[in-house]
Amino acid sequence: MYEILLTEIDIRLREIEDKFSTEYRKLKDAWRAARGWATTGESPSEETSIVVPYVGSGLNRLAEGGVGSWADLVKNVADLMPEKLGTEHQIHRSGLTMPQQLEIYLRQAATDRDLPGNIFEAFEKAFGGQGSPSSFHKRLVSMFPVLLTTSYNDLLAASDPSNRKVFDVTDPSCGLDLTVPSICHLHGRWASDTSRKELQNRIFAGVGSDKHSRPCLVLTENQYHRLYSDQQFRDALECILGSRHVLLFLGASLANDEAGIHNILTARRLSQGSFSGLYVGFDLDPLKKKLLALRGIQCINLPREFGLSRHATEMLFHALFDCLEKRFGVNCPSVKSPAPVLPGPEILCVGLSSWNRIFSLRSRPRIGTETSYKLGGEEVVEEPGGQHLAPALHLVSQGHQVALASTTGDDALGDQVRKWVTRYVERKASGGTGDLFMRPWRIMGSTRLTTAVTFGETRVIFDYDREGLPVLEAPRIELALWNGLKALYLGPYYLEFQEGVLDTLPSVPLKFFETGTRGPEDPASFQRSVEIARRCTHVLSSSAFVNRLVGGNEKLSNQGTQRLLYRDADKNGSYLAKKAFRLLWPTPADRGYLIVLIGRWGSLIVDQYEKVERIRAVKLPKKQGRNWLGCGDLFRAEFIHRVLIGASCEDAAKAATQAVAEKIPKMSFFLE
Numbered sequence: 001m002y003e004i005l006l007t008e009i010d011i012r013l014r015e016i017e018d019k020f021s022t023e024y025r026k027l028k029d030a031w032r033a034a035r036g037w038a039t040t041g042e043s044p045s046e047e048t049s050i051v052v053p054y055v056g057s058g059l060n061r062l063a064e065g066g067v068g069s070w071a072d073l074v075k076n077v078a079d080l081m082p083e084k085l086g087t088e089h090q091i092h093r094s095g096l097t098m099p100q101q102l103e104i105y106l107r108q109a110a111t112d113r114d115l116p117g118n119i120f121e122a123f124e125k126a127f128g129g130q131g132s133p134s135s136f137h138k139r140l141v142s143m144f145p146v147l148l149t150t151s152y153n154d155l156l157a158a159s160d161p162s163n164r165k166v167f168d169v170t171d172p173s174c175g176l177d178l179t180v181p182s183i184c185h186l187h188g189r190w191a192s193d194t195s196r197k198e199l200q201n202r203i204f205a206g207v208g209s210d211k212h213s214r215p216c217l218v219l220t221e222n223q224y225h226r227l228y229s230d231q232q233f234r235d236a237l238e239c240i241l242g243s244r245h246v247l248l249f250l251g252a253s254l255a256n257d258e259a260g261i262h263n264i265l266t267a268r269r270l271s272q273g274s275f276s277g278l279y280v281g282f283d284l285d286p287l288k289k290k291l292l293a294l295r296g297i298q299c300i301n302l303p304r305e306f307g308l309s310r311h312a313t314e315m316l317f318h319a320l321f322d323c324l325e326k327r328f329g330v331n332c333p334s335v336k337s338p339a340p341v342l343p344g345p346e347i348l349c350v351g352l353s354s355w356n357r358i359f360s361l362r363s364r365p366r367i368g369t370e371t372s373y374k375l376g377g378e379e380v381v382e383e384p385g386g387q388h389l390a391p392a393l394h395l396v397s398q399g400h401q402v403a404l405a406s407t408t409g410d411d412a413l414g415d416q417v418r419k420w421v422t423r424y425v426e427r428k429a430s431g432g433t434g435d436l437f438m439r440p441w442r443i444m445g446s447t448r449l450t451t452a453v454t455f456g457e458t459r460v461i462f463d464y465d466r467e468g469l470p471v472l473e474a475p476r477i478e479l480a481l482w483n484g485l486k487a488l489y490l491g492p493y494y495l496e497f498q499e500g501v502l503d504t505l506p507s508v509p510l511k512f513f514e515t516g517t518r519g520p521e522d523p524a525s526f527q528r529s530v531e532i533a534r535r536c537t538h539v540l541s542s543s544a545f546v547n548r549l550v551g552g553n554e555k556l557s558n559q560g561t562q563r564l565l566y567r568d569a570d571k572n573g574s575y576l577a578k579k580a581f582r583l584l585w586p587t588p589a590d591r592g593y594l595i596v597l598i599g600r601w602g603s604l605i606v607d608q609y610e611k612v613e614r615i616r617a618v619k620l621p622k623k624q625g626r627n628w629l630g631c632g633d634l635f636r637a638e639f640i641h642r643v644l645i646g647a648s649c650e651d652a653a654k655a656a657t658q659a660v661a662e663k664i665p666k667m668s669f670f671l672e
Helices: 002-019 021-040 057-062 070-078 088-094 098-110 113-130 135-143 196-204 221-228 230-241 259-272 288-292 310-328 389-397 414-429 492-496 523-534 543-549 556-572 575-584 633-643 650-665
Strands: 050-055 146-149 163-166 181-185 243-250 275-282 297-302 345-349 400-407 434-436 449-455 460-465 487-490 510-514 537-544 593-597 603-606 614-617
Touching: 002 163, 002 297, 002 400, 021 050, 021 135, 021 243, 021 310, 057 135, 057 310, 070 098, 070 113, 098 113, 098 196, 113 196, 135 310, 163 449, 221 230, 221 259, 230 259, 275 310, 288 297, 297 310, 345 389, 389 400, 389 414, 389 434, 389 614, 389 633, 414 434, 487 633, 510 523, 510 633, 523 575, 537 543, 537 633, 543 556, 543 575, 543 593, 575 593, 575 603, 593 633, 593 650, 603 650, 614 650, 633 650
Parallel strands: 050 146, 050 243, 146 181, 163 181, 243 275, 275 297, 345 400, 345 487, 400 434, 487 510, 510 537, 537 593
Antiparallel strands: 449 460, 593 603, 603 614
C-alpha cells in the first residue's frame, strides 16, 4: 500500500514539474539549501533561497496523546457562558466562524468578575495537555533549520533535543534572529513556563475595545486585525515571509479571513515574482487552489483514500517527504521515515448502491429528482438502502478500518455526500478510533440522477444511478489494498457485482451476507442471493427472507413474518429456522451461522450443528418509545464488531440487542 501511495504523490509532483518548471526548479534548489544547512550547520548566504515550513494547527492532530482542537476550545468556552449564541444548527446557519464566536464569548467574559479564570481553565484544557511530538514532527524539525507556526503549543520545540531558539513574534522584545536555527510563533505561544496571570492576559489582550497589549494569543478576528495593523509586527512578519524564502505550507488553512497573511503574500508576488511556495492539502477545493495560485502558491493535493486517522495522515506526510527527498536528489544524509506501515482495511463493505435513500420522508411520496424538503428531527427516518452506510460508520466508531465499495462508483456519493461522510468519519477517527478507506475499487463510469434533501438546516445532495449501473470488474480489483483483510460485509445490492469477486479476493476468514428486509423480488435474483449466502460464514437474514426460503406465504408483511418465526420458536422449537439453515447449507462441511432478526422479539441463531439460540429483545419502559427504524442496521453493525473482536455469535447477538435497545428512541444513530 505504501508503494501505491508513493506512486500517486510522485504523479502529483510530476504534474507540477511539467506545468511549472521554473517554480519546480526554485523549490528544488531551496529544498537542497535548507537540507544542506540542517546537515552541515553552516547557514547559506542572504541571497540563497531556502525552504521554510509554515506549520498550521492542522498538524497538531498528529501529536501522540492528542492536542485540543479549535472546535473543542470553542465548545468548552461556550459551556461556561450564561448566554449561548444558539444551537449548533443556528450557529452554522449564521455563518459565524469559530474565531468570531470566541470573540463574542470573550467579550462577555471580560465584563464578568469570575469568568476570566474559568475561561483560562478551558484554554488550559485545550492547550495545556499538548501531547508529545509525532515521528513526523521530529523529522520535520530535524530537516529544516527555520520553521514558522501559527500553533500556540510547543510541539515543534519539543521535537528538537538541541533546544533551538523559539520566538514569539507577537512579543516586541523577542529579538527575532533568522540567521540561527529557530521556531517562530506568528500568533502567540502557550508556553508551559509562563505564569497563569501572564497567559490569562494574553487571552484577553485586545478583546473588544480594550487596549491591545503584546505579547498575546491571536484568537479572535478583532485580535488578528489589531495585530496585523501593528507596524512593528508587520515589519517582523515581512522579514520572515520575505522573498528569500520558499514557503512549505503544512496543516495550514490559509482561510479567506486571514487577510493579513494573504496581503503579505500578494505584495510579495507583485514585487518579487510568481512563486511563493508549495501548499500541501487534503481534498482541496478547486476554488481554493485558484485563490492560492493568485498568491503565487502551487498546490499538491494528497489522497485520503487510505484513511483519515492520525496514523494514516502521518504516513501521508512521510510519503510526501520521501518523494521530495528522492526527486530532489539530496546528497546529504536523509532523515528516513519510520517503517511505512499504513493501516490496511479490516473489513470491506460491498453493495452500497442505494445511498440516496439514507434519508427519506415519512408519509410522503418517494423523494424525486431535484427536489428538496425541509425535515424536522422527528421526521427523519431510514429506508432500506441506508443500512449499508450505517453499519460501516458504526464499525469506524468502534475502531475498525473500513473500506467502502459502491456499485455506482464515486458518482453515487456526489461531492456533498462525500464531504458529509468524511466529516463524520474524521470526528470518529481523530482520536485514532478507526478509519474509512474511500477508494478501494476502480469503477466504470455511469449516468447520474441527483436527489436532494434538507436535514435540519443542512442540504444534503445525493448523486444516484438509476439506470446503467456499472459492473465491478473483478480482474481490476487492486489486491495490494487488501493485505490483512479480516472480513467482508456484503449488502443485498452485492447482487449487482460480478460473482467472481469472491473468487478474486484473497482468503477472508469472515464473510457476512445481509439479505435485506425482504430480499430480491424476482426469483432469479433471489436464487442468486441464496447461492452467495452459501459461500459466506454468517448470514444476517430478515424473517421475510427465511419465510421465502422455506416456501412460506410471500404476502405476509415484514412484521407478520417476524411474528410467524417467533411463534414457531415457541411452539415448534424453531423448525422453520432450522429448515432454512439446511436449505442454505445442505453440505455439513460448508456450514456457517444463520442469524435471523425477528424485530421486537429479538433474534434467532442457528449454529453449525443446527442448535438454535434465542436472544430475547431487551424490555424498555413505554416512555422510551418504540421507534424500530434503523435497528436492524445497528444490530448488524454491532454484531459484526463483536465477532471481529472474538466474541461468540451468542454473545455478539446479545451485545447487538443491547445496543439496539439503547438507540431505539433515536431516529438515526449515525446522524447524532
